Amino acid sequence: MTGRRRPDGRYGVRDHVLVLPSVVCSTNAAETIARESGAVHITHQHGCLHVGDDLRHTEGALIGTATNPNVGAVVVVGLGCETIQGRRLARRIEDAGQRVAFVGIQAEGGTERAVAAGRDAVAEFRELLDAVPAEPLPDDAVVIGLDRPDEALRAALEARGWQVVDAPEGLSAAESHVALAGAGAQVIVSLRGAGEAPLGFAVCPVVAVGGDPAMYAALHDDFDLGAAGADEVVARVEATLAGDPTASERRGARDFVLHRLAVTM
Amino acid sequence: MAERPRALQLDPADNVAVAVVPLEAGDVVLDVPVREAIRFGHKLALRDIAAGEPILKYHEVIGRASRDIAAGTHVHVHNVVSARLPGPEQEAAA
Amino acid sequence: MTELTGYRRANGTWGVRNHLLVLPARTAANRAAEEIADAVEGAVSVTHEWEGLPGDPDAGLVARTLTGFAANPNVGAVLLVGIDDGDRPLARAIAGRGQTVHLLAMAEHGGTAGAVAAGVGIAERLATSIAGWEREPMPLSALAVGLECGGSDALSGITANPALGIASDRLVAAGATTMLSEVPELVGAEEILAARAINDDVARRMVAVVHDFERSVEALGVDIRGAQPTPGNIDGGLTTIEEKSLGAAKKAGNAPLTGVVGFAEPPTIPGLYVMDTPGHDIEQMVGLVAGGCQIVAFTTGRGTPTGSAIAPCLKISTNTAIFERMAGDIDLDAGAILTGEETLQSMGDRIHDAILEVAAGAPTCSERRGNREFAIRRTHY
Numbered sequence: 157m158t159g160r161r162r163p164d165g166r167y168g169v170r171d172h173v174l175v176l177p178s179v180v181c182s183t184n185a186a187e188t189i190a191r192e193s194g195a196v197h198i199t200h201q202h203g204c205l206h207v208g209d210d211l212r213h214t215e216g217a218l219i220g221t222a223t224n225p226n227v228g229a230v231v232v233v234g235l236g237c238e239t240i241q242g243r244r245l246a247r248r249i250e251d252a253g254q255r256v257a258f259v260g261i262q263a264e265g266g267t268e269r270a271v272a273a274g275r276d277a278v279a280e281f282r283e284l285l286d287a288v289p290a291e292p293l294p295d296d297a298v299v300i301g302l303d304r305p306d307e308a309l310r311a312a313l314e315a316r317g318w319q320v321v322d323a324p325e326g327l328s329a330a331e332s333h334v335a336l337a338g339a340g341a342q343v344i345v346s347l348r349g350a351g352e353a354p355l356g357f358a359v360c361p362v363v364a365v366g367g368d369p370a371m372y373a374a375l376h377d378d379f380d381l382g383a384a385g386a387d388e389v390v391a392r393v394e395a396t397l398a399g400d401p402t403a404s405e406r407r408g409a410r411d412f413v414l415h416r417l418a419v420t421m
Numbered sequence: 422m423a424e425r426p427r428a429l430q431l432d433p434a435d436n437v438a439v440a441v442v443p444l445e446a447g448d449v450v451l452d453v454p455v456r457e458a459i460r461f462g463h464k465l466a467l468r469d470i471a472a473g474e475p476i477l478k479y480h481e482v483i484g485r486a487s488r489d490i491a492a493g494t495h496v497h498v499h500n501v502v503s504a505r506l507p508g509p510e511q512e513a514a515a
Numbered sequence: 516m517t518e519l520t521g522y523r524r525a526n527g528t529w530g531v532r533n534h535l536l537v538l539p540a541r542t543a544a545n546r547a548a549e550e551i552a553d554a555v556e557g558a559v560s561v562t563h564e565w566e567g568l569p570g571d572p573d574a575g576l577v578a579r580t581l582t583g584f585a586a587n588p589n590v591g592a593v594l595l596v597g598i599d600d601g602d603r604p605l606a607r608a609i610a611g612r613g614q615t616v617h618l619l620a621m622a623e624h625g626g627t628a629g630a631v632a633a634g635v636g637i638a639e640r641l642a643t644s645i646a647g648w649e650r651e652p653m654p655l656s657a658l659a660v661g662l663e664c665g666g667s668d669a670l671s672g673i674t675a676n677p678a679l680g681i682a683s684d685r686l687v688a689a690g691a692t693t694m695l696s697e698v699p700e701l702v703g704a705e706e707i708l709a710a711r712a713i714n715d716d717v718a719r720r721m722v723a724v725v726h727d728f729e730r731s732v733e734a735l736g737v738d739i740r741g742a743q744p745t746p747g748n749i750d751g752g753l754t755t756i757e758e759k760s761l762g763a764a765k766k767a768g769n770a771p772l773t774g775v776v777g778f779a780e781p782p783t784i785p786g787l788y789v790m791d792t793p794g795h796d797i798e799q800m801v802g803l804v805a806g807g808c809q810i811v812a813f814t815t816g817r818g819t820p821t822g823s824a825i826a827p828c829l830k831i832s833t834n835t836a837i838f839e840r841m842a843g844d845i846d847l848d849a850g851a852i853l854t855g856e857e858t859l860q861s862m863g864d865r866i867h868d869a870i871l872e873v874a875a876g877a878p879t880c881s882e883r884r885g886n887r888e889f890a891i892r893r894t895h896y
Binding site: 183184199204205208235262265266267268330351354355356371375378379403407408409410411418419420421 | 545568621623819842843844884893
């Protein structure tokens with residue numbers, strides 16, 4: 157297994173350039189940049205009129221996604237100098253050791269110019285990242301996120317020398333993916349229960365395990381495994397680490413569901 | 422061609438106007454001599470306003486003078502309090 | 516002046532556009548909906564964060580919002596992409612509003628790939644069928660225009676908002692509906708709006724909607740009046756919250772206030788309304804469109820490029836600098852009032868005429884750019 161060694165010593169098992177809108181109002185520009193330059197992006201509805209803890213929490217979630225080791229570089233797309241959040245977000249991502257460029261829609265002079273600037277930034281990053289060779293991936297650099305607790309699976313993963321991170325309590329499984337990515341998980345194992353459909357995540361492969369036989373049969377293409385034992389899941393995780401795309405990656409799922417601490421003003 | 426307005430009085434009843442270019446002492450806008458610098462977007466008094474008198478913009482009360490205000494001077498948080506509830510700036514100034 | 520034309524729908528409502536909307540019922544269907552819309556000429560989709568988990572206290576609000584959005588008469592037909600039978604109630608609710616809707620359940624197609632293959636075929640058939648709709652002369656009483664602003668700068672209440680208010684008054688006087696939103700920026704203006712209410716009940720509701728918001732913010736421990744105006748507003752010249760709110764309320768002109776409606780609630784008779792929405796630019800836009808607005812007029816001081824997948828968003832800058840800087844994202848410049856090129860009245864008339872031109876088919880910048888921002892409004896977290 158190989159990975160990309162990041163400046164902070166962690167390893168990515170993917171090598172994404174992420175286009176990250178700092179606010180809902182820049183999601184269209186971010187999407188256009190990503191589509192036209194082959195980068196990944198997320199779509200969200202946040203960044204506007206949060207207060208207090210909810211604002212800090214949202215910013216932290218975006219930073220966590222941007223600094224996941226699968227992300228080699230980030231292009232933050234904001235509205236402009238009046239929207240302090242965009243520049244501040246980029247700075248905080250940079251302070252965390254991540255490669256980042258900032259595109260402000262207003263500073264560039266509207267969506268079209270911002271998209272052109274964003275495309276250029278992605279291309280530069282892509283060239284930079286492609287020049288860095290993959291390295292052997294040490295087992296102790298592997299972090300697997302579980303969106304539901306499972307003792308047997310945890311033990312089997314740890315037996316491989318990998319770290320395991322559990323989802324924080326009180327979040328839905330989808331909300332936990334954001335937290336697991338922020339905790340540095342390179343692969344997320346999503347243990348879907350009764351009636352639950354698989355989700356994806358833009359910067360992390362999600363191994364979707366269908367515990368509900370009916371859902372597994374009905375949405376077969378979107379799952380990676382049915383009701384599987386721990387060893388089967390571990391094997392699928394290993395293949396994913398080695399580069400085999402998950403169902404979520406094959407379909408380009410990039411769900412981003414953010415846990416909020418307060419309603420919007 | 423009409424001269425570009427440098428301050429806007431939004432209703433004939435208003436006792437303030439909004440500067441739409443930076444104004445300097447010595448300018449004259451709306452027949453009122455400007456007595457001090459007024460920043461873009463900020464308000465100047467169009468006539469003397471006594472402490473306690475309502476500040477009228479859009480022919481509505483947007484606050485009350487917290488001290489006497491001379492015509493042509495800056496009208497803002499240092500001499501206006503909300504008619505509804507004081508804000509931290511006004512509390513600090515009081 | 517432009518004659519108003521539109522598409523007369525079977526349920527008596529009128530659209531100024533004729534969209535094929537591919538709508539995900541829940542987050543797990545986002546990708547399939549997006550791929551289907553990408554593959555079908557003229558189809559549009561939105562992406563959202565509603566998981567649809569059982570027991571969610573906001574389920575009713577979100578269902579009303581998605582239903583209203585899908586039922587907007589600008590939409591000729593809806594392909595609702597869901598997972599399984601759990602999404603039938605939403606499909607039924609949309610159909611119950613008189614909208615043409617087809618439910619595509621991913622569970623019947625093995626997941627995303629199969630659903631996309633089937634969905635493209637269904638969407639193409641729907642697209643063909645709605646291509647048969649033709650514009651007819653449309654009564655102004657069938658037009659509803661949302662009035663939105665994207666953050667206040669020093670000029671919002673001086674140029675763009677009052678000019679939009681003049682346009683709003685003309686539309687309302689001619690029998691149309693306009694809708695003011697963003698309750699957090701009406702704090703301090705509620706009595707003025709209540710004084711224009713057509714009856715005591717509406718007046719009470721107008722005052723209550725603002726006071727209820729203040730109480731909910733107090734529960735969070737933030738004194739909204741200590742935070743409004745913001746330091747940025749104060750630096751820009753706004754002195755008190757009532758001055759800021761009065762500036763925002765200018766978008767509603769001087770017309771009588773016919774009613775106060777809830778989020779995504781469509782009014783029953785024409786007139787000027789206040790809709791209970793938050794200040795969040797996209798949540799309020801979704802609420803207005805889900806409440807029946809076919810067009811949103813949006814004043815902006817900082818130049819935000821947002822729009823709706825199914826409703827033209829007419830952007831009006833408060834100042835010429837932003838209009839010139841963000842060429843391609845803004846439609847009209849109310850900064851012309853400051854340069855002397857326009858008076859408030861003439862700018863108001865320009866906005867009024869532009870709204871009718873947009874209704875008759877002229878595309879806005881947001882439509883050319885393909886802006887399709889969407890947000891789920893929540894009251895619980």
